[in-house]
Amino acid sequence: MIVSLTPNTTLDLTVFVPALLTNTTIRASRTYHSMGGKPTDAAWILGRMGVNSLALGLAAGAVGEKVKFMLEELGVTTDFIEVGGETRINTVIMDESSGEHTTITTASMIVEPVHIAALSEGYEAALPSASVVITGGSLPPDIPPSFYADAIELARAQSVPVIFDAAEPNLSAGLAACPTFIKPNEHELSALVGRKLRTDAELYDAGREILERYGTQVVITRGKDGALAIFKDRSYRIPPIAVEVSSPAGAGDAVLAGLAHAIHHKSPLEEGLRLGIAAATAVCLHPGTAAYDVADMERFRPQVELISYP
Numbered sequence: 491m492i493v494s495l496t497p498n499t500t501l502d503l504t505v506f507v508p509a510l511l512t513n514t515t516i517r518a519s520r521t522y523h524s525m526g527g528k529p530t531d532a533a534w535i536l537g538r539m540g541v542n543s544l545a546l547g548l549a550a551g552a553v554g555e556k557v558k559f560m561l562e563e564l565g566v567t568t569d570f571i572e573v574g575g576e577t578r579i580n581t582v583i584m585d586e587s588s589g590e591h592t593t594i595t596t597a598s599m600i601v602e603p604v605h606i607a608a609l610s611e612g613y614e615a616a617l618p619s620a621s622v623v624i625t626g627g628s629l630p631p632d633i634p635p636s637f638y639a640d641a642i643e644l645a646r647a648q649s650v651p652v653i654f655d656a657a658e659p660n661l662s663a664g665l666a667a668c669p670t671f672i673k674p675n676e677h678e679l680s681a682l683v684g685r686k687l688r689t690d691a692e693l694y695d696a697g698r699e700i701l702e703r704y705g706t707q708v709v710i711t712r713g714k715d716g717a718l719a720i721f722k723d724r725s726y727r728i729p730p731i732a733v734e735v736s737s738p739a740g741a742g743d744a745v746l747a748g749l750a751h752a753i754h755h756k757s758p759l760e761e762g763l764r765l766g767i768a769a770a771t772a773v774c775l776h777p778g779t780a781a782y783d784v785a786d787m788e789r790f791r792p793q794v795e796l797i798s799y800p
Contacts, residue, residue, distance in 0.1 A: 492754050493616050494533040495625040495641055496547035497609070497633055498599070499557050499570065500526030502580045502779040504737060509587040519586065524740075524778030525560055526580050528627040528655045531743035531780040532750060535769060537564030538784060541751060544569065544620075546613055548630065550599045551576035569616075571608045573630075574600030582739050582779060591739065601632040613641060617648045622753040624746050626655035626664070635663030642667035651753050653746055658682060665704055672700070673709045673745055690727060693718055694800060697725075709749065709763070711742045711770070718799065719763055727799040728763065731771045731790055740780030744769035764794040 506520040525534040533545045542565050549557060549570035554577035558568045581594040617623075623645045629637060638660055645652045646668065654661075654669040658681045665672060665682070679696055680687045687693045697708035697720035710718045714735075717728040748766020752759055765787075772786035 491616075491619050491621055492533075492536060492541065492543035492750050493613075493620040493623045494529035494543060494545045494547075495609075495613055495623060496527045496529040496545065496627060497637060498527060498628045498630050499530060499547045499549045499554060499577045500580050500595075500627075501553050501557055501577065502526035502582055502739065504582040504584060504739065504778055506584045506586055506777065510583055510585040510590075510592060520777060522778040522781075523556075525557070525780050526740075527557075528743050528746065529624045530557065530561065531740050532624045532746040533566050534561060534564060535740075535744050535747040535773075535780055535782070536751065537561065537566045538782065539747070539751070539769075539787075540565070541754070542566065543750075544616055546570070546609065546616065548573050548599060548601060548605060548609060549577050550574060553577040553579060569612055571605050571612070573602070573605045582737070584737055584777070589735070591737065593739070595628070597631050599630045601630045606633060606637070610640070610644075614644060617645060617650055620645070620648075620650045622750050623650055623652045624655075624750050625652065626660070628657070629660060635660045638664035639667040642669045653749050653753075655742070655746055665700070665706060668704045669706055671707045671709060671749060673711065673742065673749070675711045675713070675742055676715075679708075679710055690718060690799070694720065694725065709745060711745055713738060713741075717745070717763075717767060719759075719796075721759060725799045726760075726763065726796040728767055729795050729797070731767070731793050733771055733774055735774045736777045737779070738774050739778075741770035741773045743780055744773050744782070760796055763796060764791055767794045 745766035752762025768791035772782035
């Protein structure tokens with residue numbers, strides 16, 4: 491069973507505007523509600539593939555109920571701990587004039603120690619049946635970054651592979667526990683190592699350093715520049731597939747889903763990369779976060795190139 495662990499569940503509101511200006515009223519041309527949060531995005535993407543999983547996390551209020559409904563609608567089993575406040579809504583603003591996007595995120599859940607204890611208890615109970623864990627994303631204000639280190643260590647103690655995706659300071663905290671994989675984008679990896687990484691060579695060297703220090707394999711997503719995968723005994727550069735991008739939000743989470751799919755089905759990691767990159771490309775065609783058409787994914791899968799690197 492694939493298990494996703496999402497401490498900070500999210501609903502995304504994607505708003506398309508002609509141009510992002512200040513000190514004025516902007517009329518949106520389109521708006522979309524969709525899933526948000528890295529692990530729940532991956533669970534949602536897997537559900538659309540027909541792959542069931544167990545989604546664990548914290549949720550609150552009507553927005554939390556909406557997240558739960560959207561996951562269950564695609565066959566995902568949910569087990570959310572109800573907390574105070576409201577599950578957050580991220581606003582993704584798509585600037586149609588520049589093609590750039592801006593995300594405004596909020597912190598609105600109220601989490602108490604009893605909630606964290608209940609989530610940890612449910613997570614520990616799920617691990618014996620887990621084939622792989624997907625976790626990451628931001629944390630509510632009352633949860634320290636060490637939450638991720640604890641979760642990863644619990645999975646490692648039961649030999650369950652972990653795919654971890656987060657930004658600083660959560661990324662370094664979780665990495666210290668040696669997850670099986672991390673999947674930063676180039677900006678998150680740059681923040682982790684404390685210097686701007688611009689080229690494939692610079693990103694590869696940083697990924698190799700992580701692999702050698704922690705034993706953690708690294709998949710780096712680069713948006714329009716493709717991706718790099720640094721595994722224990724081989725590495726790949728993955729060129730992008732040229733498409734007209736509607737919204738890239740959630741594309742990186744499709745790569746999480748592809749890796750989890752391969753691990754769960756005991757398939758080669760290369761198949762997971764092909765599936766994940768194909769799904770990520772399909773996500774880019776749709777305006778909502780992590781939304782995609784399975785037919786598009788299957789159409790793109792034969793086009794994914796894995797080029798040995800360096």
